[in-house]
Amino acid sequence: MPSHAQQIAKSFVDQAFPSCQFALLAGSASRGEETPTSDLDLVLFDEQLPPYRESFTYEGTRVEAFIHNQNTYMEEFNREKEIGRPILGNMICEGILLKEHESYFAILEAAKKHVSEGPIPLNTAYIKASRYFIGDLVDDFSDAKNKQEALITLNQLSLELPDFILRLNNQWSGRGKGLTRAFYTYDKKLADAFFESLEAFYQDENKEPFLHFATEIYKPLGGFLFEGFSMGKNS
Numbered sequence: 001m002p003s004h005a006q007q008i009a010k011s012f013v014d015q016a017f018p019s020c021q022f023a024l025l026a027g028s029a030s031r032g033e034e035t036p037t038s039d040l041d042l043v044l045f046d047e048q049l050p051p052y053r054e055s056f057t058y059e060g061t062r063v064e065a066f067i068h069n070q071n072t073y074m075e076e077f078n079r080e081k082e083i084g085r086p087i088l089g090n091m092i093c094e095g096i097l098l099k100e101h102e103s104y105f106a107i108l109e110a111a112k113k114h115v116s117e118g119p120i121p122l123n124t125a126y127i128k129a130s131r132y133f134i135g136d137l138v139d140d141f142s143d144a145k146n147k148q149e150a151l152i153t154l155n156q157l158s159l160e161l162p163d164f165i166l167r168l169n170n171q172w173s174g175r176g177k178g179l180t181r182a183f184y185t186y187d188k189k190l191a192d193a194f195f196e197s198l199e200a201f202y203q204d205e206n207k208e209p210f211l212h213f214a215t216e217i218y219k220p221l222g223g224f225l226f227e228g229f230s231m232g233k234n235s
Helices: 004-016 074-084 086-092 103-117 124-143 149-168 175-187 188-204 208-221
Strands: 021-024 041-047 052-058 059-068 098-099
Touching: 004 021, 004 041, 004 059, 004 098, 021 086, 041 086, 041 103, 041 149, 059 086, 074 086, 074 103, 086 103, 098 124, 124 149, 124 208, 149 188, 149 208, 175 188, 188 208
Parallel strands: 041 059
Antiparallel strands: 021 041, 021 098, 052 059
């Protein structure tokens, strides 16, 4: 029997997008992990519409609709390979079918292939830039004059560093809770060490565990970079 979330999503699709070829319920509701504040994430393929996203409230439930068509979804897959986050790919792979169309099955296979291939590997220029910019932030954190400055800097590093670790190892990354899940899926021991280093500062204002963690990540790459780094210089 369809869940309450599936029933609401199906009713919304029938009323708001009756011309769509197929529709999927994705996100936490597709995994049975929704909470009272969860949105319903929907993927709809409609050949009469351009790709876009829109937010709705339907019968008291928040709905996020991601509209695509057969001419544009591969463009989105290519963009995801560049940014390292397979948002559409995962939604299609994990989604529960609300409205069926024969085109769905080929698109599902394309999404599975896309997710299994992973993102585009980082190039040398990207890695050098990370060595410079993360190194600069690490210095700012180390030299912060007060806790407030250190917190803001560490919070930025806490997002950028795990993203870099994942991308460096040809893994998909994520945002928010998706980043945490991706990090733990890749390497639980490394993720535990990372979060323990954050807690050392948040609880005791001890910077050393995080500084050590970050330094060790970049050591195999030649360490943090300053002298000789440039951007936009004509050769």
